[in-house]
Amino acid sequence: MAKTIESHQNKIYKYIKSLSQKKNRDKEGLFLAEGVRFVSEIPPNWEVEMFVITKAFTMENDIRNFDKRAETYIVTEELFLPLSDTENPQGVLAVCKKQREGQEEIWKRDAPFFLLAEALNDPGNLGTVIRTADASGVDGIFLSKGSVDVYNPKVLRATMGSIFHVPVFQNVDLKEITLKMKEKNISLYAAHLKGDCYPYQLPLEKGCAFLIGNEARGLSHEATNLCDRWVRIPMPGKAESLNASIAAGVLMYEVVRQRLK
Known part of the structure; x- marks a missing residue:
């Protein structure tokens, strides 16, 4: 009662x-x-x-x-x-x-699809990323140290409940995670303005992951050097860059597009 x-x-x-x-x-x-x-x-x-x-x-x-x-x-x-x-x-x-799920299960999945973020600070951006990851079937999200708390009320509100559907791991060591990905033959791509290819040119039907950076600074040299390749999103207009959550959404849905063929 x-x-x-x-x-x-x-x-x-x-x-x-x-x-x-x-x-x-x-x-x-x-x-x-x-x-x-x-x-x-x-x-x-x-x-x-x-x-x-x-x-x-x-x-x-x-x-x-x-x-x-x-x-x-x-x-x-x-x-x-x-x-x-x-x-x-x-x-x-x-x-x-809080989430109790460990990482063990997600590494066992066929052709897993992950998203990594380095020092993502804006609560609204992170919440939107989680919501989009849920919609696009991402298997897990890894947040580096320095990222906003996933249980911040503004983050949670922006997820619209998707926090309950996608495993999110905080304060991870990106180097350790990327080594694990190499062991599992999962390709890691950095979202970078100086990328040498476009998302649609990548073989995303296989196990893959994207790394996105801080809203203001982008990715650090240390983080980009952990990646197999740098990828850039086509921007034929005059804007210099995309919002972090929008960029992540474009990349996630390219994976969806390729896997729905």
Whole structure:
């Protein structure tokens, strides 16, 4: 049965609010999924610690499924607002366990398709990359040290729930990952303005991965030197470069195009 929280001083309330900070998310291994659509995307086998809903939400929605799945707390709109990261809260959030999936399974897949990112800093960009990766069938995403936290609320909101569908590995050593790819005969291509080929010229039906760089600085020399080849996206217009998430999307969908032939 759902319980009621009536004060900012409530221990459970303070605990939930603390998860807005990365250090506490890391310590507890938890993150907040907010909004009707986002919460509805949580897979049945994903661990949920608790739900928090407003009194108004309970009047318009059947909360029995929440209560069956995890501890459920009802709060006033006034108490919910400090927990929310949106301008117009929908009155529902879930406290979820972070991803537990290891890398072992994804390396076993036939012709795997990966995306690597070096120091991707913009939350909206990363969230969009994850959402596009989900749509295009990417098997896993590897983020180097210096990238924005994947459980940052703005990242999560931009994923539109795709965080539950694509394995994302943070703070990886790019050198270690690329060595693993070479062992598995997975070709790694750097998205680079000085690339010597276009995406459609690459054999992407085989195991492959793309490496994209920081929004402002691009890829470091160390990172590009780990790659088998540099690839550039055709830009017949006057813009000097593409947004990182757009560039990643173009590359991911070239893989889709080739594999759907």
